Amino acid sequence: MYWRLFLTFVKIGTFTIGGGYAMLPLIEKEVIDRGWLDKDDFLDLFAMAQSLPGIFAVNISIFVGYKLKGIPGCIACALGTVLPSFLIILLIALSFTQVKENIWVEKIFKGLRPAVVALIVAPCITVARSLKLSYKTIAIPLVAALLIWKGGVSPVWIILVAAGAGLVYELYLKKH
Template sequence: MYWTLFLTFVKIGTFTIGGGYAMLPLIQREVVDHGWMTKEDFIDIFAVTQSLPGIFAVNISIFVGYKLRKNLGALCCALGTILPSFLIILAIALFFTHVRDNEWIEKAFKGLRPAVVALIAVPCLTTARSIKLSYKQLVIPIGVALLIWLGGVSPAWIILAAIAGGLIYGLKIKNSKLIK
């Protein structure tokens, strides 16, 4: 089972370009299709790993590995996720000086951008559907994305505003419960 976990995450790490969120649909498909966990369990792990510091894909692979095979499973999944990227970056670094100004490589990376956006959008949409978000609940995330993308607002300001809003809302609810 350890070898299967390792190879599964090596495959995911090797064939995913764009980071952790781009890996999400592949991880979900592999984990849920193998019957290693339910879709609901995967969504719970997805929610928890988003709140942890560090690399999202590594965090989620560690959680999956730990849930299936404890510490050694977590290690196998983490190494499987990290090694392909490490080796690819190492190879790029070794040959970067030879291809630094190659216009074909630059065009290839520009061509990959829409695919990466799609790979990030798909798990967002499937997660929204599976937790049955309404269109009203999507107003804030869409508004925030537009503020960052079109308005040039720093995500740090949005996070600070969300913290303030959460505190105000939480205090309002707490006060309204105390009054009753």
């Protein structure tokens, strides 16, 4: 099972461009379609991985590995996730002078940008649908994104305000 976990996450790490959130649909498909986790467990792990500092893709792979096979599962999934990127970056670094000046490489990266945006937006929509969020609830992350993007507000402040608002809601407003 450890090899299957490792190879599954090597596949995910190899064929995902755009970072952790772009990996999310692949991770979700692999672990749910294989029956390793159900949708609710996956959403719980997703929420936990988002709330921790560090690389999202590694966080979620560690949680999946731990849920399935404990500490050895964590190691297998984390290595599987980071090894492809590490090797690719190593190869690029070794040949950087040739790659840096290649016009085709620049065009390839420009072409990948819209695909990466789509890979990040798709899991956001999937999670919103799975959680059955209302339009009012969806407005909260949109306002937060606009405050960060256009207003220059630090994400730290957004997180602190959201945590405080959640506590106030749960402790006082929800009961009344």
